[in-house]
Amino acid sequence: MFEWFSIVRVTTMEGVRWVLGALNDAAGPVSKNQAFVWVRRMQELGMIERARVPPFRGTMLYATPRAIKKRAPDLLRQTTRHELMVSVISARYIHAGWHWDRDLDKAEALHEADGVASSDGVTDLVEVELTAKRRTRYEEVFRSFRERLDDDPELRVVYLCTVDAGRVVRDALTKGAGMDIASRTYVVDLFGRDGAWIGDEYPAGLFDATSPKVAASEPIEGIGAWMR
DNA sequence: CACCAGACTGGATTAGACAA
DNA sequence: TTGTCTAATCCAGTCTGGTG
Structure with a gap:
């Protein structure tokens, strides 16, 4: 997961669901609940941060410097929505093998x-x-x-x-x-x-x-x- | 304890009524 | 036609309770 986070930097719950699904060899994404439980656990461990930024729907997720040794992304850049979509696409590709x-x-x-x-x-x-x-x-x-x-x-x-x-x-x-x-x-x-x-x-x-x-x-x- | 279905929630969006 | 207000509706994310 963190290898992937290190590549995409920022993602959504959707992206997490598909990559977790890929790692679990699941036919589709893991349930919203499973993804949420994973994210919450990682957040407790200080590995993942969550943020809600009003113009976007949904929650943005990124790995902390502690997890991937890279500084946190700037969520307010104009390209952030695009990066989020790229991350979800990558999750789908990974899920497809x-x-x-x-x-x-x-x-x-x-x-x-x-x-x-x-x-x-x-x-x-x-x-x-x-x-x-x-x-x-x-x-x-x-x-x-x-x-x-x-x-x-x-x-x-x-x-x-x-x-x-x-x-x-x-x-x-x-x-x-x-x-x-x-x-x-x-x-x-x-x-x-x-x-x-x-x-x-x-x-x-x-x-x-x-x-x-x-x-x-x-x-x-x-x-x-x-x-x- | 993990897992899942489904309930709940708050913010966002949409529709409708009405006034200017 | 445009603007504004309100209520209804929607939805992603979150939580809960039941089950094995």
């Missing part, structure tokens, strides 16, 4: 993805996109990804988006450098407007290491079934 790490093993000049998930023979560069970037920025990012995909045939790119961001990303994949990486890029509309993961199910294709080239750009059929 993948290994998760930060994207630090890359050349200096290249774009740093939000995280890197690897399973046997496949590595996903994962981007969590809650708000769309400028078009010109995508061109730069995609060029960087193209360079990395050319070097490593096992690499894929995965964009986990809100509906609005997903539209822009798909569009950007139809031009310039985007066209070159589109066949190895998977775009999923995963978040509602509020940035929360929509549904308990895994979308088809996501976390699937066996399908090497997931069809790009098309919104997933039947997405409404697990949207709620």
